Amino acid sequence: MHEYGDLIRIQDRQQAAEDPHPDSGPIFEAVQRLSSDFGPNKPRATFFPGSVLSHSRLVRQFFEITKSGNPDAILLTDLDRFESFDNHRAEYSLVPVINISGSPTHLADADLVPDDPQSWRDAAAIIRRFRTRREMLPATFRTAATPAIRMLAYLFVSGKDLTPVRVPQSRYFFAYQGFQNTRATITLAEALADAGMLRRSFVDRHSACPNCQSHRLVVREECPACRSANLSQAAFLHHFSCAHIGPESDFRQGSALICPKCLKQLRHYGKDYDRPGDALVCRKCAGTTTEPAVGFQCQDCDAHIDGDLIKTVDIHAYSLTDHFLSRLSGKSSAGVRPASGSINRLPPKLREQIGRFVGKTGSSRRGFVAKLDYASRHDIARTKGDDAFQALRQMFKDRLQGLLADTAHVHSSTDGDYVYFHSLTPEEFKDSSEQILAECDSVLSVPLRPKFEITWVGSGEETGG
Template sequence: MEQYKIFADQTLRDLPDPWVFVDTIPNDSNLDAIVCFEGDQHVPHSLVSASVSPLICIIYVGQNPPAWCDIHVDASAGQDLLAKLSEAADFVQQTRKLNPPKFKEEQDRLHILGLLSTRHTRLAPVADANLKTMFYYPRLYWLENTQAALESLVRNNLLSVSLQQKTFHCAQCSSARLIARETCSKCGSVDIQEDSLIHHFACGTQQAKSAFRDGAELICPKCNKQLRHFGVDYDQPSVIVKCKACDEISDDVSVNFLCGDCGESMASDGAVVKEWYQYDITSAGKSTASLGILPQRRMQELLESFDKWKPRLSFSLILDFYLGIVDRYARNLNVLCMKVGHSSQQVFMSDDASVETQRYQDFVIDLLVETLRGTDFLTSIESEIFIALPETDDQGADKAIERFKTKIENYTKSEKGVSIRKLSRKEVEDLIKRCSSNV
């Protein structure tokens, strides 16, 4: 019989099937949910130390739920918790449908996709003044380098983004706890005061309003005449700033930042700007979460099984050899850069998107097999496939590009199925260097 294991630091009674209470976290980390109670703000840290899967369902019982929980129960009454277990069961069932990550180095990124896929939610930055960064993604508590993982998933079209916040960070210690200050543009003092500039029509003098003050009256400091009527005797063309420290008068102030953590002072344009995004999982991301392997990795494995595949160093050496032949004997050589996207219709309209993704990748490999000739060879760097076509002129390369595009677009029913182009001579030379240094 199927069982869902649930852990809490308090005994839970009368749990409905298939929920089973355990009083210790299993050594194999085979746990489906955890219940934490009000006041316990250290649950994420204990889960990391216990090596529990980040996809575990976290249920919080009490007021003011923390941002890292999945389900909130208002009170500790048994019926309230029992009512929420059906929602937790849905998360557990969805999580169990995911294939476990195949490669350790991909676990973090696949867990992000798995979390968004099974919770049917999005990832938004949450403000916390106690953090130097000011914003963070609380449900990604297990990640050390959150930004790198998210950026990688965006580059591979597994997450989409929308800008939510911008923060300014100290160039010295990276803290976002900065105090904005207006200072004197000459001496840097904060002891400044705004004042109105008065223009006396009769004698032409222009000075700060404070210089005209004589009790409740305005007396010109140059000609000693009283200014009675605005617009007749005088006007106020602008606002000025006077520094009490150095008596500097100007029509503008400097704005700078003072770091609340390290005390560093910097000009406003000297702070580092950081952008915070909201992340939504794409159809490709859902398929990847189900597969348990990043598309780039699986495509790499398929390419490496192809007899035209060359490791990057070998590719660069052979390509450099052919480039020498081109220069010496005026022979033909073309190099293509292909970036395979995802099907927008056929692949992800399927009920089993992970299977369709595999079929799509297999189709691309089959297309390469039937299109490339005996002397052609290829390699890949990240999501780009580089295809070298010795003894192929520009017309032949154009025909190959058209064949690739037509076949893939017919399969995907989308013009976004593939991006492919010819590299210039400079780009080929840069590719050789890139392959040589990126072994």
Template structure:
């Protein structure tokens, strides 16, 4: 502790005689920044012994979700950072990095020897709390993964922005969020529901064997697919039209055509050099055009250029409707719904002890179908789809068709009815000549519980 105080005093240009004095300086800066309370903090993974004395004066230890901050104190130097939030939790509070290695994976950096980080930490804690207070109460402690992600984006003000990350097989991460393997599936589901908008980030190739995207790209022999190649100059002999690697013409210092056995003396008159080629050291094949191949760095599988699957990666942002939804404004979201559905929702919400839900249907193959067969083919297919769904639902639920999506409202919604609705949608899709790619998600549950 003495060394920490000594280094802090040197950095601050003064003398610090005790942990209390150092803590008081930090607290004074915090008060100037507007942080007037002692933040409730949870440590991840644990509190280092040498920090306990000072940090116990700055933060109030706490567990659970009612905290203001997570203090990240991992002292390892090479551990992956992409999945911190998978284990640390606390998606609606900032993660403060104490070791200085988390970078974009944390929301702020705090260093006892750098006063500028004190202000940054205070402002971040305040910002998260202010944003959390504008979040609708029902979403502050939600356990629904979809809503947790949306609430985290809303409170943190972060986009779900992709970053290349070769330390994981996915080769991508989303700093400040859960690991890519967890968060992308949720984000894609929210895009279909209209809560997120995605933009292209990158395209990678994926191993068919182990699904790793850490692939080595290499040039290969088109005959045997070996990467053991050497480059050589081509020689074109005008007399007999031989076009072969230079090494086949070379006899000591002389050039002798291996086809007609004539010696070639004058460049431009006897021969020319039209370019280069590659000779395979494994099978001796000579080729001017090589193939592209991949080798998986994780499982060592080899595949042709066409054998690796292409994977498009995206970044994600909240839509305006989602922001209004998270803030508790149902009118902003309702403007995207069919008028008939808005009326039914208003009626059901006033019903005592209602257990209603709205399921949303979107067609993932809509654009492809229109591009391949025309809009009329899509309209015919969707009309038949909706007709069959409406007939099969009967009185169990009502169907409402909008401009971009369709909605099923069930007033007595439970697990059995959800399974039945999903089966109805699947059967309606099977009847069609052209697939629509119907995607059904439970968009909202609501009702007024009995007093």
């Protein structure tokens, strides 16, 4: 540790004469004020990669540079050397990455530009936000022992959604802010969304190579016969007497038009011939068409895919569900994680609905709540798109509400679909539940394979379905 500090001090002395940011002036004073605002808790930072490179003394004026301990930020110094960034990020998943490399990157939570005062203010605000929200996390999530916990905790302390950003260098043509491995990030986020911890939001739809999964595809018009993209547009002539239709270039002989089929000269437009329009001519096989095929060429594996065989992939952003956000912030049950079966586990609007029903009827029997789970959700969203699943889900809910009539109410929230059975007990419902679900599922073009899980009972009992 002493050796590391000595290297920094030596470098400071070497740079002092030529440092573009002297120990005075508006920028230096602004950075000094921001640093003093933190009081005795000056932000601690570690460099990544760990080598000591040429950094502005402004950075070391603002941060306390450390090689160990609990930093408040990771300072990203070199974008060409972050092969092990995921491992480093896993170790410090609850602190922001501040990019000081001079080149923008999706891996960072903020880009720090030494000459820009607003850049310093933004970095300071992000560090404060991470600090504040990190303290709100329950102890289970502060340790961040698994990738799932790390992702959930990071989304909470960052105060941001998991959002795709355009990255042309990526084979997927996008990446997620703050994460290096796009495929692993999607797999984990989808699993958390299926578990009701994250909420999906549609962003875009990409075509994907079925061979290597790359999204970097060139779409092009092709000859339907040989699939060549070497097409040219040509004006066509129609010779009335022999009914031959072909490119004008086939008829042209000098200044005259001679039919290549019957060798007669075409003299009068409208009497000997007409122009039916343009068509595409393939320079490879000489075929002609007015309806070219659509094809895709993968830029990563060079595979060719016919347009009707290409698959599409929906790109989503992910955000913490209301329930899980409350759990992470420690706001549910006065900062204590609710026990299984507690009404506080239910979405706020559903709790309000239960309260209104009890207040209106004066009934001490408050029924029970069952949550719907759709076993086919992931498969349908993957093969047909999330819009298809949402349409099937809505049809199912409408049918279910119709069958239950006045005995229950179907409630939807960001956490999922719930049914509040205000006039039945779990025992009364148990005998008919499978029949009701099967009847609702049978009218759908693609089965959702629904099942109920009883999550709350009015008497306070804990039960599961």
